[in-house]
Every structure is written in structure tokens, then in C-alpha cells.
Amino acid sequence: MALLPILEYPDARLKRIASPVTEFTPAIKKLVDDMADTMYDAPGIGLAATQVNVHKRIVVIDISETKNDLKVFINPQIVMADGEIVGEEGCLSVPGYYDTVKRASHVVVRAQDALGKTFELEATDLMAVCIQHEMDHLIGTVFVDHLSQLKQIRVKTRMKKRLRETERA
Numbered sequence: 001m002a003l004l005p006i007l008e009y010p011d012a013r014l015k016r017i018a019s020p021v022t023e024f025t026p027a028i029k030k031l032v033d034d035m036a037d038t039m040y041d042a043p044g045i046g047l048a049a050t051q052v053n054v055h056k057r058i059v060v061i062d063i064s065e066t067k068n069d070l071k072v073f074i075n076p077q078i079v080m081a082d083g084e085i086v087g088e089e090g091c092l093s094v095p096g097y098y099d100t101v102k103r104a105s106h107v108v109v110r111a112q113d114a115l116g117k118t119f120e121l122e123a124t125d126l127m128a129v130c131i132q133h134e135m136d137h138l139i140g141t142v143f144v145d146h147l148s149q150l151k152q153i154r155v156k157t158r159m160k161k162r163l164r165e166t167e168r169a
């Protein structure tokens with residue numbers, strides 16, 4: 001088990017665009033395992049590779065109460081989206097901050113698993129929101145980027161203050 005350091009907003013590396021995974025090597029499998037360990041340890045319900053400073057299109061999600069339903073999405077694409085849901089979101093890269101974001105309430109995602117096998121998954125509500133939130137990370141978008149400019153400034157100020165306090169401690 002290996003835990004990876006998680007980048008925190010407004011770290012500029014969270015803005016990088018991830019590249020597709022082209023070879024499903026043991027290193028990719030290890031990265032997926034480490035991302036899952038990191039997500040469970042945090043604890044969180046989703047993690048994108050971008051958040052651990054690896055700029056590849058990889059996402060792990062587990063929204064189950066029992067934390068034994070890991071979903072791995074490599075090179076994910078949303079092939080259908082409809083409906084609307086406004087829910088409160090948080091992010092391991094924005095610790096302690098939660099706010100509401102509007103998303104599609106129903107999506108179909110096509111992706112590959114850790115071995116490269118293609119699958120499609122239909123998701124609603126929390127799972128649909130989580131997929132969209134994590135896929136946003138792969139294109140350099142944090143949920144805070146969906147908020148008003150004023151809120152973004154407030155979150156940045158708060159995160160910088162938090163960073164200074166962490167450094168002092």
C-alpha cells in the first residue's frame with residue numbers, strides 16, 4: 001500500500017490537462033492501486049490522477065458505505081448526459097470547503113478498466129455527479145471553478161491561509 005500526496009487548490013498543477021493512457025502496463029495497475037489506497041485513506045469517494053500530480057486520464061471512485069465497490073475509469077468519456085441535479089460537493093484538493101454545483105443527473109460513461117478492457121456504466125445522482133467531478137479534474141477543472149468569481153476568491157484566500165497555518169505547525 002502506498003499513499004500519494006494530494007495537490008491542494010489553487011496549486012497550478014491541478015490545471016494541467018491529462019493525456020490518454022495508451023499502454024496498460026503494471027505501472028498503470030500500481031498507480032490505480034495507489035490511487036485507491038490514497039482515496040480510501042483520505043477518506044474520499046473519488047480521486048483523479050491529476051490530484052496526485054500524474055497527468056493521465058485515470059479516475060477511481062467508490063461511493064459505497066462499505067468501501068468495497070471500487071470503480072476504475074481509464075480514458076473515460078461521457079457518451080450520454082441528461083437531467084439536472086444541484087448538490088453539495090467537496091474535493092480532497094479543497095479540504096474543508098463544500099459548495100453546490102449544477103451537474104447532469106444521469107450519465108453514461110465509456111471507459112477502460114485497469115487491464116484496458118472497455119466497459120460502459122450508466123450512473124445517476126451521486127455516482128453521476130462524482131464521475132463528472134472527477135472527469136473535470138482530468139481537464140484541469142476543480143469544482144470551485146464552477147462557482148462565482150467572488151466565491152473563488154474567498155476559497156483561494158481561505159486555502160492560502162490554511163497553507164500558511166500548516167507550514168507554521
Ligand code: NI
Pocket residue numbers: 090091092093133134137143
Ligand atoms: Ni475533486
